[in-house]
Amino acid sequence: DAKTTQPTSMDCAEGRAANLPCNHSTISGNEYVYWYRQIHSQGPQYIIHGLKNNETNEMASLIITEDRKSSTLILPHATLRDTAVYYCIVRVRTNAGKSTFGDGTTLTVKP
Amino acid sequence: NAGVTQTPKFQVLKTGQSMTLQCAQDMNHNSMYWYRQDPGMGLRLIYYSASEGTTDKGEVPNGYNVSRLNKREFSLRLESAAPSQTSVYFCASSDVMRFRLGEQFFGPGTRLTVL
Numbered sequence: 001d002a003k004t005t006q007p008t009s010m011d012c013a014e015g016r017a018a019n020l021p022c023n024h025s026t027i028s029g030n031e032y033v034y035w036y037r038q039i040h041s042q043g044p045q046y047i048i049h050g051l052k053n054n055e056t057n058e059m060a061s062l063i064i065t066e067d068r069k070s071s072t073l074i075l076p077h078a079t080l081r082d083t084a085v086y087y088c089i090v091r092v093r094t095n096a097g098k099s100t101f102g103d104g105t106t107l108t109v110k111p
Numbered sequence: 112n113a114g115v116t117q118t119p120k121f122q123v124l125k126t127g128q129s130m131t132l133q134c135a136q137d138m139n140h141n142s143m144y145w146y147r148q149d150p151g152m153g154l155r156l157i158y159y160s161a162s163e164g165t166t167d168k169g170e171v172p173n174g175y176n177v178s179r180l181n182k183r184e185f186s187l188r189l190e191s192a193a194p195s196q197t198s199v200y201f202c203a204s205s206d207v208m209r210f211r212l213g214e215q216f217f218g219p220g221t222r223l224t225v226l
Binding site for chain 1: 115146154155203214215219220
């Protein structure tokens, strides 16, 4: 499975969009990009996933570059409750046993 | 639905003691997983069970054993605990038939300290 690179930490002002980048330059054609977040040592929570098209759900948007070597998770209107560690994972969709979480990005939303 | 439940929530062991961490899910998921998370780090996969009756090693299986008791339950055993196993342990489940294929649901974690 492809490895990912994320910044260690980021800050965002409350109410503004938070854009979290992830590099996955060795991604294979059948590998999806998944995003999870972990709030205050709770169990991680699924956010969104995609293959090559941009995706949007009630929580966030996922933008994947055309060459699929990087992606950006967008939280459109960040709130204080979005402060968390965000993990970008790349793996084959049907094999969650290959999920490597890495160290993620600590997003701090400031008032 | 309770989702994924784990017991106990907290545990303190002495070096060399054994214990079993319990995990159960009520979502009828086929796959279950055990992860550990050391302070300030991401999750590392210990073992997983793709379906009832099968188990496979993850990144860090040494010092652990697992049992997929039935479709609902997946336990993690430490036979002889070591201080290096001090960590937070998360159980998760998923089902490839869900519309969000591969989405994993996580339990609240077990905080284990080995003295």
